[in-house]
Amino acid sequence: MFPFEGGYMGEKTIFLIDGQSFYASIEKAARPELENRPVAVGDPARESGIILAACPIAKQQGVTTAERVGQARAKCPELVVIRPRMQTYIAISLLITEIFESFTDRVEPYSIDEQFLDVTGAVQSPEELARKIQAQVFLSTGVWCRVGIGPNKVLAKTATDNFAKKNQKGIFTLNESNIAETLWPLPVHRMFMVSTGMTRHFLRMGLTQIGDIARLDQMDFRRRMRREMGRQSDIQADYYWQIACGIDPSPVESGIRKELKSISHGKALRSSLYGELADIQVVLLELVTEVCRRARRRGFMGRVVSVGAVETDGDRAWGFGRQTTLPEPTSLAHEMAKAVLPLFAKHWSGAPVSRLFVSLDSLVEDKVMQLTLFEDRAKAYRRERAIDRIQDRYGSAAILRASSLLEAGVARERAEQIGGHYK
Numbered sequence: 213m214f215p216f217e218g219g220y221m222g223e224k225t226i227f228l229i230d231g232q233s234f235y236a237s238i239e240k241a242a243r244p245e246l247e248n249r250p251v252a253v254g255d256p257a258r259e260s261g262i263i264l265a266a267c268p269i270a271k272q273q274g275v276t277t278a279e280r281v282g283q284a285r286a287k288c289p290e291l292v293v294i295r296p297r298m299q300t301y302i303a304i305s306l307l308i309t310e311i312f313e314s315f316t317d318r319v320e321p322y323s324i325d326e327q328f329l330d331v332t333g334a335v336q337s338p339e340e341l342a343r344k345i346q347a348q349v350f351l352s353t354g355v356w357c358r359v360g361i362g363p364n365k366v367l368a369k370t371a372t373d374n375f376a377k378k379n380q381k382g383i384f385t386l387n388e389s390n391i392a393e394t395l396w397p398l399p400v401h402r403m404f405m406v407s408t409g410m411t412r413h414f415l416r417m418g419l420t421q422i423g424d425i426a427r428l429d430q431m432d433f434r435r436r437m438r439r440e441m442g443r444q445s446d447i448q449a450d451y452y453w454q455i456a457c458g459i460d461p462s463p464v465e466s467g468i469r470k471e472l473k474s475i476s477h478g479k480a481l482r483s484s485l486y487g488e489l490a491d492i493q494v495v496l497l498e499l500v501t502e503v504c505r506r507a508r509r510r511g512f513m514g515r516v517v518s519v520g521a522v523e524t525d526g527d528r529a530w531g532f533g534r535q536t537t538l539p540e541p542t543s544l545a546h547e548m549a550k551a552v553l554p555l556f557a558k559h560w561s562g563a564p565v566s567r568l569f570v571s572l573d574s575l576v577e578d579k580v581m582q583l584t585l586f587e588d589r590a591k592a593y594r595r596e597r598a599i600d601r602i603q604d605r606y607g608s609a610a611i612l613r614a615s616s617l618l619e620a621g622v623a624r625e626r627a628e629q630i631g632g633h634y635k
């Protein structure tokens with residue numbers, strides 16, 4: 213019946229680790245005076261702006277993520293609304309990845325505040341390991357993590373969302389031994405990847421609990437899905453049936469460390485907002501900063517830099533990509549920016565931009581290069597590395613510098629960031 217080897221769910225130990233109220237927790241950790249106050253992250257100057265995150269105290273008072281700032285304030289007049297600092301959140305997310313990588317080399321970021329870990333074969337018990345990771349992340353960042361444990365990714369994610377987020381210790385194990393009593397009685401809309409539209413289909417089919425799907429024979433479920441949704445629904449039927457049963461053969465895929473040839477980063481923009489060079493440069497700087505940080509983390513410098521853009525007149529879109537070779541390999545943002553900004557300016561037609569992209573290529577390992585650095589560049593590297601380590605965790609000068617540089621960009625990007633994160 214089940215086409216997989218070993219236990220039908222798999223025999224690995226997978227964690228899905230979620231940072232509680234991620235942005236709000238980072239802001240609260242940075243401002244101890246707010247410890248006992250309701251805090252949310254959003255644009256304090258715009259009542260129609262959206263709440264990106266709310267701390268548990270704010271949530272207790274009815275504040276929810278993705279509602280409007282005005283609505284949240286109506287429910288909770290003492291709410292402290294803090295402007296988001298995306299660069300800082302990205303930096304702390306990377307720091308958390310590093311902490312995870314000290315426990316296993318199989319770490320797969322799933323979103324800014326969720327990551328999968330494959331800890332199969334660890335010496336400690338999964339729960340012990342989970343507690344240790346929770347303590348270490350909390351100590352380093354002020355973020356409280358919830359850990360869902362399972363024999364595969366779907367069960368780990370399900371364990372986090374439905375159980376670990378709701379219990380005191382923030383840890384829950386979901387597997388073959390307890391799935392029938394814990395997951396299957398839950399309503400179908402609580403199932404991973406099930407939208408409201410799909411929920412309606414299931415309810416029309418008389419399937420109200422997750423177990424109603426899991427207990428059906430796979431072929432029987434297919435037939436019922438075909439009657440509800442048409443003949444083309446077999447793939448979806450198999451997918452949902454496997455999720456309900458807790459089957460997921462997909463591995464945790466960590467970043468490709470070895471054959472790294474290029475490090476790139478791109479971003480979609482609302483072209484109506486990006487017609488001015490100054491605004492576009494802000495985003496280019498953000499992309500360059502991120503690419504260089506990744507290069508340093510992975511131990512590379514690059515000698516060729518590229519910049520690309522998609523331009524649009526509203527009806528048509530066209531693009532360009534250009535590259536240039538630097539006198540020496542680098543992974544310093546200011547050196548890369550010095551090449552990228554003029555390269556863009558030279559080739560940009562002046563039309564609104566809907567997508568930007570930068571990359572660093574012809575990579576060499578930076579260990580060798582270090583030795584040849586002149587003192588001023590060596591100094592710049594020491595400074596950037598110190599920032600990378602985020603020893604000054606919550607307001608490292610360079611991160612603040614970057615975020616004030618990026619203020620215009622971040623403010624304009626906010627709508628898209630929200631979309632990107634919450635869709």
Ligand SMILES: [Mg+2]
Pocket residue numbers: 230231232233234325
């Ligand atoms: Mg979270």
